[in-house]
Amino acid sequence: xxxxxxxxxxxxxxxxxxxxxxxxxxxxxxxxxxxxxxxxxxxxxxxxxxxxxxxxxxxxxxxxxxxxxxxxxxxxxxxxxxxxxxxxxxxxxxxxxxxxxxxxxxxxxxxxxxxxxxxxxxxxxxxxxxxxxxxxxxxxxxxxxxxxxxxxxxxxxxxxxxxxxxxxxxxxxxxxxxxxxxxxxxxxxxxxxxxxxxxxxxxxxxxxx
Numbered sequence: 092x093x094x095x096x097x098x099x100x101x102x103x104x105x106x107x108x109x110x111x112x113x114x115x116x117x118x119x120x121x122x123x124x125x126x127x128x129x130x131x132x133x134x135x136x137x138x139x140x141x142x143x144x145x146x147x148x149x150x151x152x153x154x155x156x157x158x159x160x161x162x163x164x165x166x167x168x169x170x171x172x173x174x175x176x177x178x179x180x181x182x183x184x185x186x187x188x189x190x191x192x193x194x195x196x197x198x199x200x201x202x203x204x205x206x207x208x209x210x211x212x213x214x215x216x217x218x219x220x221x222x223x224x225x226x227x228x229x230x231x232x233x234x235x236x237x238x239x240x241x242x243x244x245x246x247x248x249x250x251x252x253x254x255x256x257x258x259x260x261x262x263x264x265x266x267x268x269x270x271x272x273x274x275x276x277x278x279x280x281x282x283x284x285x286x287x288x289x290x291x292x293x294x295x296x297x298x299x300x
Contacts, residue, residue: 143205147190147212151201154192154275155214158199161277162218162296171277175269190271194298196220196264216296221263224299225278231262232282245283245290252284252291259295273300 154173161169175192189204196219203210221228229239235258236246246255259282269275275298282293 143203144210144212147201147203147210150190150192151199151212151214154194154201155199155216158194158220158277158296158298159217161279162216162220162294164279167279167281169279173275173277175271175273175275192269192271193266194220194222194269195266196222196260200266218296219294220296220298221259222265222267222299223263223297224276225280225297227299228259228263228280228282228295228297231258240282240284240293242281242283245285247285251286252293255282255284255293259293263295267298267300270300275300 157173161171191202193200199214201212232240238244238246240246278297284291
């Protein structure tokens with residue numbers, strides 16, 4: 092009789108051990124699944140951020156390239172009209188309103204708001220750039236020097252060309268925040284400054300909307 096009880100007890104212990112092993116195995120499987128899902132989610136988020144970073148870089152580089160292309164031209168007739176609709180780019184941003192673009196005298200900046208974080212890109216400009224339209228430039232030069240600086244009305248010799256460059260560096264370096272639903276105009280222009288017998292040509296790129 093005692094022997095039979097020992098056998099029953101042994102079976103109960105074996106069953107409990109098997110259930111414990113099964114629970115541990117299931118728990119380990121669940122934990123492994125959670126870890127894998129977290130890793131996949133993290134990778135997907137990182138990949139999404141990298142894609143958006145590439146998109147922002149492409150837009151900044153494209154705008155800077157267009158500005159520099161006009162700056163490298165050999166004629167003041169060189170102009171460009173750039174559409175900023177992000178759907179024109181190969182990689183499309185899903186929320187255009189979250190994209191901020193600005194241009195200064197030296198850089199193009201792009202910032203994308205993404206889940207509370209800023210994804211940014213910047214490109215340096217190769218040519219002197221003014222965030223002025225042609226009429227504003229003409230008014231500034233005429234008001235300060237009595238001439239608009241074109242080839243038929245150069246700024247006269249009582250002013251050195253550094254007076255002109257310093258003035259325009261102050262007047263034309265304000266950041267231009269772009270409205271992406273409007274076109275960006277880019278124009279090459281030359282300011283002529285007569286210094287005695289010599290005429291200095293100051294080349295600029297104007298960007299405006």
